[in-house]
Amino acid sequence: MRRAVLTGPGRFEIEEVARPAPAPDEVLVRVAACGVCSSELAGFAGDAGDYPRFIGHEVSGTVVEAGPEVTTLGPGDPVGCWVTSHGYAEFVTVKAAWCFPAGGVPLDEALAEPLACAVNAVEETDVRLGDDVVLIGAGFMGNLVQALVGLRGPRQLIVADTRPDALARAATLGATRVVDVRSESLAAVVAEETGGRGADVTFEATGSQGALDVVGETTRMSGKLVLVGFHQGAARRINLAHWNWMAFGIVNAHYRDVDAIMRGMSVGMRLLTAGRLSLAPLVSHRFPLDRVNEAFETARAKPEGFVKAVVTM
Structure with missing residues (x-):
């Protein structure tokens, strides 16, 4: 072979x-x-x-x-x-x-395996009905997270990226608002769309320093920050004083426990085979x-x- x-x-x-x-x-x-x-x-x-x-x-x-x-x-x-x-x-x-x-x-x-990563991120975060959700990054993992969050029934699902084609895809996948961060302030858009409250949950799905710089500005007091992006290379910086003050809940959506991976794969494949989720456009x-x-x-x-x-x- x-x-x-x-x-x-x-x-x-x-x-x-x-x-x-x-x-x-x-x-x-x-x-x-x-x-x-x-x-x-x-x-x-x-x-x-x-x-x-x-x-x-x-x-x-x-x-x-x-x-x-x-x-x-x-x-x-x-x-x-x-x-x-x-x-x-x-x-x-x-x-x-x-x-x-x-x-x-x-x-x-x-x-099945990347599906497990997205399933575990959404389940660990426990997105709730009517939540306002921000997703930074509309690549493959961001798209999977978006599709799964959509099944949870959010009120707002705001997706940010720098690529027009990725934002267009996010819109077709059901985003209530897309934001090109090259020309718009994500924090300002989120404040406008949530009446100044901020998002209940912000998913970071880029693995970049730029996304970490803005997640704390889009999320409400005691909201959740979810690290989905795979951070490689140079050490990252966060504004920990601000994160502490805002009492954010931090979810590290990377799992090494085999049982957790298997649970995510099982759920993801059940959704896929039932037609509740599709990777065809991805x-x-x-x-x-x-x-x-x-x-x-x-x-x-x-x-x-x-x-x-x-x-x-």
Whole structure:
């Protein structure tokens, strides 16, 4: 079988290896797609980790073989799953407990692991009916959070970004107001839309210093700040004196506990297979395995219309 190995900064190579065999509690999955996660871009750029590296964790595919202890899945079952490495490959072994039924969802849209991140962020925050919500960042994760918040019934859902195409997409996904922060003050818009009170919840989904600079200016006293963005590179600054005074509740929406990840995947895939959620408008770029380098370059460049890249087999 073929798999991609990151051999150095900006360089994947395709190698031929034997197909793996599942352990007793595992299944062998024929990979349909593996999503390119923003958390992997630093390694691709040479900013993190040693080489060679076998990255890729947002896998979907079809079970072709099950270990003897597996009773929940069998050959032919379509699944979305989380693997810890080697996702950019034609086949991968994964614990059966880390796989969830994909039903009739197109497999290149059955990305269970990023769904889990967004589900856990929204559930941990406990967005309530009638809340005023601000979302800074209308990329892939921001779009997922927006869709899930929409299911919670907010009063206002204000989305901010710097990209006109991203803001247009946020509007089609149901934002009550979009804000281009290059030309408008987000804090002023939120004050106007909430009668000067501020948002009950502000989600930061960019991973940038600029978003951290403004979240405290959009959120009401004792409101919640939710860190969804993946912050890499230089250390960040926050106005802690202001955050203390405002008594903000801080939610770090990054989860390393496997049980929490599995819970989020289960909920996300239930919503996806029931048609309550769709990734169809969000998976914007598809690349075959031999163009994996191009997939990562595109994810870094984010050309107009870009939301999410997947590598397909």
